[in-house]
Amino acid sequence: xxxxxxxxxxxxxxxxxxxxxxxxxxxxxxxxxxxxxxxxxxxxxxxxxxxxxxxxxxxxxxxxxxxxxxxxxxxxxxxxxxxxxxxxxxxxxxxxxxxxxxxxxxxxxxxxxxxxxxxxxxxxxxxxxxxxxxxxxxxxxxxxxxxxxxxxxxxxxxxxxxxxxxxxxxxxxxxxxxxxxxxxxxxxxxxxxxxxxxxxxxxxxxxxxxxxxxxxxxxxxxxxxxxxxxxxxxxxxxxxxxxxxxxxxxxxxxxxxxxxxxxxxxxxxxxxxxxxxxx
Numbered sequence: 432x433x434x435x436x437x438x439x440x441x442x443x444x445x446x447x448x449x450x451x452x453x454x455x456x457x458x459x460x461x462x463x464x465x466x467x468x469x470x471x472x473x474x475x476x477x478x479x480x481x482x483x484x485x486x487x488x489x490x491x492x493x494x495x496x497x498x499x500x501x502x503x504x505x506x507x508x509x510x511x512x513x514x515x516x517x518x519x520x521x522x523x524x525x526x527x528x529x530x531x532x533x534x535x536x537x538x539x540x541x542x543x544x545x546x547x548x549x550x551x552x553x554x555x556x557x558x559x560x561x562x563x564x565x566x567x568x569x570x571x572x573x574x575x576x577x578x579x580x581x582x583x584x585x586x587x588x589x590x591x592x593x594x595x596x597x598x599x600x601x602x603x604x605x606x607x608x609x610x611x612x613x614x615x616x617x618x619x620x621x622x623x624x625x626x627x628x629x630x631x632x633x634x635x636x637x638x639x640x641x642x643x644x645x646x647x648x649x650x651x652x653x654x655x656x657x658x659x660x661x662x663x664x665x666x667x668x669x670x671x672x673x674x675x676x677x678x679x680x681x682x683x684x685x686x687x688x689x690x691x692x693x694x695x696x697x698x699x700x701x702x703x704x705x706x707x708x709x710x
Contacts, residue, residue, distance in 0.1 A: 457499050457520035466497030468521075478507040478515070478525040480532075485539045485595035495521040503539040505532060542591045546598055549584055553605060556580060560611060566619045568627065574616045581609035620650035625705055628652075632692060644684060646692070652699070654691040656684050665691030669698045 460468070467473040482505075489502040495517040505522035507515045515525070519536035523529030556577050563570050588602035631648035638645055643657035651670030656663060662680030665687045675694070681687040699705040 457493075457496060457518055460496040460498055461521065461524060466493070467495050474509055474511060474513065475525065476527060478509050478522075480522070480526055480535075481506040481508050481514075483535050483539055483594060484516075485543055485597070487595065487597060491516070493518040493521055495525065503536050505535060539594055542594050542598065545587075545591065546595075546601065549588065550601060553581075553584060553601065553608065557608060560608065560615065563615070566622055568630075571616060571619050574612050574619070578609050578612035578616065581605045581612060585609065617650050628699065628705060632696060635688070635692060637688065644688065646688070648695075652695065654688070654695050656687045656691055658684070663687035665694070667691050667695040667698065669695065669702055669704070672698075 460466070463469075468475070484504040484506065486502050486504060489500050491501055491504055493499040493501055494515050499518050499521075501518040503519065504516045505519065507517060507522060507525055509515070517525065519532050520529065523532030526532060559573070560577060563573065582605075585602050585605035588598050588605060592599040592602055628648055635646045635648070635654075637656075640655075640657075643655065643663070645656075646654045649670075651668075653668050655666045655674075657666070658664075659680060662682055663684050663686065664677045664680055666674050666676045668674040675698075677687070677690065677694070679690070681690060696705060700707055
């Protein structure tokens with residue numbers, strides 16, 4: 432093989448796969464007429480960008496210069512029906528917009544850096560999930576934070592998933608982590624002792640819903656506050672029982688929340704899940 436010929440890709444000794452070419456500038460290859468740049472019959476302009484692809488490692492030979500080994504591939508299409516997968520500079524000259532081609536290449540490199548950082552943090556969360564052995568409030572708090580991070584990670588990875596398969600795989604795995612964390616949260620809440628319930632009821636953590644407010648002191652227990660034409664009402668439910676709705680309307684959501692928590696406490700005491708002496 433003539434290794435001095437810029438039109439010839441350099442393979443690995445064993446695998447036959449191409450290896451990166453040190454110091455081989457795409458501009459120089461174009462000027463020397465490497466690959467299809469030296470083919471007078473091959474179209475050199477009028478190409479349209481189709482999509483970009485991060486292959487994960489430099490293992491692909493640019494189909495235009497036929498020499499530069501690249502990781503980030505830009506797929507192009509010509510009105511004549513030809514398709515081409517090229518590196519950044521070759522793609523820029525073929526489309527007539529070198530700066531945009533470079534910007535796409537930078538975006539892929541930045542996405543790869545984000546992927547590496549996200550994957551490291553994600554792997555640490557999986558390790559933490561497997562290491563959690565307690566069922567106390569601290570474990571519950573850690574799991575809830577982990578679930579929130581996984582949901583956010585899935586959303587961010589989804590935004591990059593069109594660049595490469597690795598981002599999509601991370602998105603799927605993040606959803607799996609969120610589901611696993613949620614199952615652990617449910618298991619802990621189902622085993623939560625009475626003093627956890629008392630603590631949650633003493634300092635309720637409400638969140639807003641489209642129709643009002645909702646509070647869940649433990650898995651399966653809920654107070655829902657909602658607005659009607661005559662004022663604010665509440666509904667409450669304890670684990671594995673039906674929802675009970677208030678007949679009284681209250682002037683403010685604060686009053687309805689207080690009444691709903693009081694009703695839930697009474698139901699929990701009657702079910703034996705709170706001591707009779709608790710307030």
